[in-house]
Amino acid sequence: xxxGEVAARTELSLRTIRHYEETGLVVPSxxxxxxxxxxxxxxxxxxxxxxRMKPLGFTLDQMRDLLExxxxxxxxxxxxxxxxxxLLARVRTYEQAATEQxxxxxxxxxxxxxxxxxxxxxxEENASSTGx
Numbered sequence: 001x002x003x004g005e006v007a008a009r010t011e012l013s014l015r016t017i018r019h020y021e022e023t024g025l026v027v028p029s030x031x032x033x034x035x036x037x038x039x040x041x042x043x044x045x046x047x048x049x050x051x052r053m054k055p056l057g058f059t060l061d062q063m064r065d066l067l068e069x070x071x072x073x074x075x076x077x078x079x080x081x082x083x084x085x086x087l088l089a090r091v092r093t094y095e096q097a098a099t100e101q102x103x104x105x106x107x108x109x110x111x112x113x114x115x116x117x118x119x120x121x122x123x124e125e126n127a128s129s130t131g132x
């Protein structure tokens with residue numbers, strides 16, 4: 001599929017997808033005869049991993065590291081048990097960091113919801129006291 005369809009499916013801008021290509025995070029699987037980038041389902045899945053990591057505060061280097069680890073695990077060819085365990089440990093580290101960040105975001109969301117409710121209550125109080 002071409003970059004426009006990938007952008008629509010991933011909800012990423014064309015510019016963002018091109019940036020990820022420039023940084024080596026996602027490279028189109030092929031080019032058309034006209035030079036258009038062509039992406040596979042695996043490329044889209046890779047972009048979705050990146051898209052999910054970004055709001056959790058992961059850096060491009062961390063994204064690259066995780067993707068490399070998962071790529072090597074997925075390939076599985078020639079991995080000795082020790083190397084496999086090292087890769088799994090890297091992935092576990094990212095899973096733990098993601099879980100911790102999700103918890104922090106839950107706390108922030110709860111605070112934001114409390115704040116919005118406080119403002120809403122204040123508006124209701126003022127509307128009732130002014131007869132509006």
